[in-house]
Amino acid sequence: MAALRPIVRILSASLVAGCEAGATLAGLGQPTLVGSISGSSVTGLMVGVLQDIPFPEDLPKAAVVPVAADGSFRYAIPAGASSLTAFAFRDANGNGRYDAGEPNSYAGCTACSYLQVVRVGDSWTVQAVGSGSTVAQGLASAKMTFTG
Numbered sequence: 254m255a256a257l258r259p260i261v262r263i264l265s266a267s268l269v270a271g272c273e274a275g276a277t278l279a280g281l282g283q284p285t286l287v288g289s290i291s292g293s294s295v296t297g298l299m300v301g302v303l304q305d306i307p308f309p310e311d312l313p314k315a316a317v318v319p320v321a322a323d324g325s326f327r328y329a330i331p332a333g334a335s336s337l338t339a340f341a342f343r344d345a346n347g348n349g350r351y352d353a354g355e356p357n358s359y360a361g362c363t364a365c366s367y368l369q370v371v372r373v374g375d376s377w378t379v380q381a382v383g384s385g386s387t388v389a390q391g392l393a394s395a396k397m398t399f400t401g
Contacts, residue, residue, distance in 0.1 A: 272377065286337075286395060290398070295320055301340050306387075312342075314351075315350075320341070330377075336371045338368065340357050342358070365400055370392070379391060
């Protein structure tokens with residue numbers, strides 16, 4: 254039993270390090286993008302998620318994630334995904350999906366940001382892109398802005 258203690262300590266340290274860095278724990282469950290939106294009222298906001306880096310005309314194909322009253326959201330990254338783009342939008346007509354012309358943080362908003370999430374080995378990098386800058390973030394604490 255004493256021989257197992259060093260192995261248990263190593264596994265525990267690895268799990269804690271992975272959680273603190275917001276990294277995927279390979280083989281231990283599906284990675285989840287956890288984030289929040291700031292910058293304007295979150296009423297009527299949704300998050301659209303597309304695999305890879307989309308063109309603006311691809312936005313209506315996005316998977317839609319609800320946004321909580323405090324601006325937070327969660328998205329379980331599909332198995333096999335290697336990159337995705339998450340953007341905020343105001344569901345102006347209330348149909349639960351993005352429609353062309355609805356205000357969004359991906360295209361046509363100069364004071365907004367969206368998220369680019371890329372798999373690197375067994376972990377993920379997250380960057381908030383927009384407003385003339387790119388900011389590195391974590392999978393468990395991603396933030397984007399929306400002013401529309």
